Amino acid sequence: MNKVIEVKARTEATAAPDAESAGTPAVVRKKRHVRRRIGPLDIALGALIPVVGIAIWQFYSGSGRVDSFFLPSPLLIASTVADLGATGELFTHTGISLQRVLLGFLLGGGLGLIAGLLVGFSKRGEELFDPMLQLLRMTPNLAVAPLFILWFGFGELSKVVIIANGAFFPMYVNAVLGIRSVDNRLYEVSKVLAYSRFDTIRRLILPSSVPQLLLGVRLSLAVSWLSVVVAELINSTSGIGYLIYYGQYNSRTELIFVGILIFAVAGKGIDSLVRLLERRLLGWRDTYKG
Amino acid sequence: MTTHLLEIENLSKRFERQGGGVQALQNIRLQAEEGEFLTVIGPSGCGKSTLLRIVAGLDADYEGEVRLAGGRIAGPGIDKGFIFQEPRLFPWLTVEKNIAADLSLRDKATRRRVSELIELVKLNGFEKAYPRELSGGMAQRVAIARALLRNPRVLLLDEPFGALDAFTRAHMQEALLDIWQTNRTTMIFVTHDIDEAVFLANRVVILKPRPGEISSIVPVTLPYPRKKTTPVFQDLRLRVLSEFEKIEEVAWGESGAGI
Numbered sequence A: 001m002n003k004v005i006e007v008k009a010r011t012e013a014t015a016a017p018d019a020e021s022a023g024t025p026a027v028v029r030k031k032r033h034v035r036r037r038i039g040p041l042d043i044a045l046g047a048l049i050p051v052v053g054i055a056i057w058q059f060y061s062g063s064g065r066v067d068s069f070f071l072p073s074p075l076l077i078a079s080t081v082a083d084l085g086a087t088g089e090l091f092t093h094t095g096i097s098l099q100r101v102l103l104g105f106l107l108g109g110g111l112g113l114i115a116g117l118l119v120g121f122s123k124r125g126e127e128l129f130d131p132m133l134q135l136l137r138m139t140p141n142l143a144v145a146p147l148f149i150l151w152f153g154f155g156e157l158s159k160v161v162i163i164a165n166g167a168f169f170p171m172y173v174n175a176v177l178g179i180r181s182v183d184n185r186l187y188e189v190s191k192v193l194a195y196s197r198f199d200t201i202r203r204l205i206l207p208s209s210v211p212q213l214l215l216g217v218r219l220s221l222a223v224s225w226l227s228v229v230v231a232e233l234i235n236s237t238s239g240i241g242y243l244i245y246y247g248q249y250n251s252r253t254e255l256i257f258v259g260i261l262i263f264a265v266a267g268k269g270i271d272s273l274v275r276l277l278e279r280r281l282l283g284w285r286d287t288y289k290g
Numbered sequence B: 001m002t003t004h005l006l007e008i009e010n011l012s013k014r015f016e017r018q019g020g021g022v023q024a025l026q027n028i029r030l031q032a033e034e035g036e037f038l039t040v041i042g043p044s045g046c047g048k049s050t051l052l053r054i055v056a057g058l059d060a061d062y063e064g065e066v067r068l069a070g071g072r073i074a075g076p077g078i079d080k081g082f083i084f085q086e087p088r089l090f091p092w093l094t095v096e097k098n099i100a101a102d103l104s105l106r107d108k109a110t111r112r113r114v115s116e117l118i119e120l121v122k123l124n125g126f127e128k129a130y131p132r133e134l135s136g137g138m139a140q141r142v143a144i145a146r147a148l149l150r151n152p153r154v155l156l157l158d159e160p161f162g163a164l165d166a167f168t169r170a171h172m173q174e175a176l177l178d179i180w181q182t183n184r185t186t187m188i189f190v191t192h193d194i195d196e197a198v199f200l201a202n203r204v205v206i207l208k209p210r211p212g213e214i215s216s217i218v219p220v221t222l223p224y225p226r227k228k229t230t231p232v233f234q235d236l237r238l239r240v241l242s243e244f245e246k247i248e249e250v251a252w253g254e255s256g257a258g259i
């Protein structure tokens, strides 16, 4: 697929037999650990479709064949970003949205984790909480948002609660799933090794559920990120959601695009961070890596 | 009171199921001496795993008496090591941490014992490897080291080499005999393989199915190391094989699947 990488891999393969004959297993194992580096060709390949798309878009919008109100040109959007950056508004709006997402995620995800552990570990807890939580899970965030505004006012708290409400359920569901998916064969090992209840939780159940817990974190962050739009579109005078709302209200469509762009970039950034964490924590996993 | 390390008396075990049950074990009487190597052999479904799991304390629902060092077996414990057919290592732990398991490697004595065991199972250089980096035979040796670290009175092995190829299997048999001769841990080793049973054992216990009963016990007095090609070995092998064929015939006849 990739010439640069193939050549690199081949030189490594020819170097390996020496290491093996030297009888140093550590070196041999190192070789298997080599992580595939992302080369310039990978980036070029990934960027191909967006770049061509943007070029065509610029060609049509820039030439005036499409009304800028319907579809502002990429250059107009870029210059708007530059303007907002110059005034500092870009960063204050992004900052306040990020802060809300983070607080909402910490509150909702944290409670979701606690509830998930409670329900996951105890049959009684499951009987007590799960039916109610499953019912609440099915209520759309948008539908309950007005209630939160009514109860918590127009300030920051209601926004954080709206986000937390969204962040709670993915974390909860995946925490329960993670705990309940422990391999029974490893559970038998923990019995044969006479693990205490505490050790069974710490050394078997929690490590087993790390992949599912991380998935919970990722989904929960994604939902937090979606919910901040809800919160800021409904009631706000700051944040990226507000930027979009303002653009719509004042017929400045390019602002809507800027808002979408920021959501996409920041959302991807957060997701990449979690995946980095995942790769560090789940290096032991023996799965197909593509 | 008694001199036997392990005493099994009138052990019966029945699995109840809808539409009748299975008598997995019936009136098993068996003793193992300290330091003895017992192999248990029998056709599939005759209750070998069931017997081993009861001795391990993994299954407490049985009739009869099972005593280890004079005490009734109440549940799993580190005095009874268990090796499953698959290595069952914790995939998120390195080799040395898998062996240590709930013991801390920061403890000097534990660390020294773990190093010794890694030496014993010949995995030097792989202390920091993860299970996915090991071959089947290497992983099974880690499992053996993990069980030995707890200094069990008895090591129970349920077809531990069943999933290995013939070459690795022969190598592992010798490795296990080495370990046994160094440590003198009492071994109860379940297998399908008659060669393996005769090669390893002081006594070969032959089980027959439906209900699972001891059909006969063949003592093997050949000195170690044994050679599978010698005539004496072949004689013993044939003896076990003929016992085995007898019960196979009975089993097939009873189930109405006679040829």
Ligand SMILES: Nc1ncnc2c1ncn2[C@@H]1O[C@H](COP(=O)(O)OP(=O)(O)OP(=O)(O)O)[C@@H](O)[C@H]1O
Pocket: B015, B016, B017, B022, B024, B042, B043, B044, B045, B046, B047, B048, B049, B050, B051
């Ligand atoms: N958990 C269980 N529930 C119901 N029946 C069981 C259970 N475990 C085992 N049995 C039955 O008990 C009998 C003995 O099973 P066991 O697993 O001990 O056989 P085995 O000798 O180990 O066979 P194999 O050589 O195939 O491993 C079988 O008839 C099996 O169907």
Ligand SMILES: [Mg+2]
Pocket: B048, B049, B050, B158
């Ligand atoms: Mg079995």
